[in-house]
Amino acid sequence: MGSVGSQRLKESSVAGTPDRTVVTSFGFEGLQLEARAAAAEAAREQSLRARGILTSMDSEEEPVPDDRYHAIYFAMLLAGVGFLLPYNSFITDVDYLHHKYPGTSIVFDMSLTYILVALAAVLLNNVLVERLNLHTRITTGYLLALGPLLFISVCDVWLQLFAHDQAYAINLAAVGTVAFGCTVQQSSFYGYTGMLPKRYTQGVMTGESTAGVMISLSRILTKLLLPDERASTLIFFLVSVGLELLCFLLHLLVRRSRFVLYYTTRPRDSRGCQAGYRVHHDVAAGDIHFEHQAPAVAHSDSLDSPAHEVGCCPLTLSTPPALLLHRYVVARVIWADMLSIAVTYFITLCLFPGLESEIRHCVLGEWLPILVMAVFNLSDFVGKILAALPVDWRGTHLLACSCLRVVFIPLFILCVYPSGTPALRHPAWPCIFSLLMGISNGYFGSVPMILAAGKVSPKQRELAGNTMTVSYMSGLTLGSAVAYCTYSLTQDAHSSCLRTANGSISAGP
Template sequence: MGQGEGEGEEEALLIGDRSRPSHEKSEIPRDSFHLAYIIYFTLGAGFLLPWNAFITAVDYFSYLYPETSVDRVFALVYMLVCLVSLLLIVAYSHKSDSRVRINIGLILFLLSMLVIPVMDQLYIKGRTGLLPGFYVTVASIALSAVADALAQGGIIGSAGELPERYMQAVVAGTAASGVLVSVLRILTKSIYPQDAHGLRRSANLYFSVSIVVMAICIIFYNVASHLPVIKYYKDIKMQAISEEKNVSSSLTGSAWRSNLWNIVGRVKWFGFGILVIYVVTLSIFPGYITEDVHSQVLRDWYPIILITCYNVFDLVGKSLTAVCLLENSKIAIGACFARVLFYPLFLGCLHGPKFFRTEIPVTVLTCLLGLTNGYLTSVLMIAAPKTVRLQHAETAGIVLVLFLVIGLAAGSVVAWFWVL
């Protein structure tokens, strides 16, 4: 998935040139052993892994709380809490340090992941219908959403300050987390019996793996700041900020709001494209795929296979930008809006001709949904931060995540219309 060192250095020069202070350019440090790329890939996987663990353990939560629409409640709570948190972060990001925000976010992720296995051992113990357990689970999802806003906004903002290969690494990492959890789900369903004991062991495995990965992310993130290539670009950013302060007043109050709106204006169409991508995607996945389509042949394997197909093709799409990046942003944004065609196609899988309601059309459409989601997300995430000055790339990244989460929240609401 990585690009060659020569390409990476050429991109680095372009990034530095767009707002590089007027001094002699020093030699760009190499990303030895692609360590920085691996770290950003792992961070991308880390901040989406908790959400993927929750939605992939759907059969466990559905077993515990049979009277609730688990998928849709989880998605709605997660996205709305994350949205509110991001709005606060955008408003006050200039008064806080991104490194502190990211570390707090990763630690909160770790705590939210601990809730499920601890509660299972001390309270649930395989019993069903315990609504207090459901409320605690929803609260842990809300905590995870706050962590997501802190960590994802900061990590994507940080990657936006670097050459495009690092943003591609983060975005591909988000897809890899889905693939990892799906593979774990297939293995556990194959190995463990589908009874109360087997479902408990499966869910505990997902969350245990998430806890381990999150601990690795905390270590990796704090190691990254000491890598020469990362320090090089951080130094450039700090010099750009210093030069900006020399010619303008400190960005506080009305000056900060004016600057923020200027950033939003530059990235808004990229943001609208990302918003539309995730309205379409989340209104179909995972609720429609796990609750509304059925297979007499594959039975309870069917939603698991569909989720895995989506995640694999999402990873393929997000990895393709490492070798073939669409440069025309207008075409990419137009393709985002064209994805609304998935609505009538998936509707046909529910109410259309008999062939459309079989496994092959649903699986093909699910793969296409993942592929287009992954590729277009990666294209827009890479392109948008490059439209602003280097010292504003972090804020641009947070704004993009805000658009993304608005799309996810709206998609979570639209998902309910499949059952109306």
């Protein structure tokens, strides 16, 4: 009888297991483990309440916090500004660079350095997403962006401590450092905002376009108000440092706000922890969960990263096969969005800024590429705002629309080829094409990033954001590589205007 009763007790313990394929306790040992787990859970909830952080049960009872005065949205928009502001600061003062480094390809070298380092940085950040604290990565990115800006402002522009060749190399090194910091910051922020409502991801991407507009206006104003080129450039860089510092301070304030904590703590508190490892792979839903079920009281550091459970060990197993499996399942769900954003930025980088900056007109001269690029920046900003419209896109339809943008490549080529007498020589053509390309780039470059976060579970949104950034950077890199092929089409564009002018002079009386 005793053995039969013991056997029934064991069977009932197994039947009560959440997953019959995973046995976590037997007999009276199971009762003891459950008691310990319950005590640990109570201690964990008490610790969270002491820190003012809601558990999942509390969050269901409490109303959703409001974004009063849209302050969180504004902070996320400035976060997007902070991604691209340092790099735009280096390449927007093109007049100063051409004056200081005449006859060199300084702007092209900066662009190439930025893209290569940024690709390496986003791959590294994607590897370390489960190992390093989210806010540690963001803070490090801000510091790596602020440091080079301040260093170049003081030591190179103001004090001019370096020789010509040294300054050239130091500027490239500064751009590389900025690229690493800003890309880690950008990739982490997309995972961060992926846990918030969709409009905040759109706000971040709108901020990226805002950075170009703000820096362009800053350069125009400093150049108009200060005739001295060195002084205007110094003030220009210091304004950029101030804006970047403002973005950093707002991040430090917002990360502890009740609104952000409500959304970033829910994914971690959604299920309790028991003893042992459990791996759930739902192929139909494209979802995967890695849970460590050893009860533990939460530590303060675990609250800072959505890649970590509160009261649990890291969400994903630390073994490489498990990490690869996690990424595979996430990519399997958002593959169409990954391809959409990669194709969008690939087509854009094939033409901008390379080919667009080489478009010439014998009357407008250098003003035409400036106008064309300005039209692109403004229309890209409009496109990112339009991405906030509630349109229910299917992934395949989004990918098809992104691929249709390939028509811009032959259209822009016709604006520069044949060299000297292009088929579409009127300056209105490149402006119209740039307007359409900018709007479509802003829209189809933002919508996939916004939708991808909603297709995975809350726990996987940071990883989904990082995965989308890998696709984004891959498109940028491939587009920049293909852009080399377009330079040969514009080699004689400027000289043809000179030949035409000389021919008109010689033909005159």
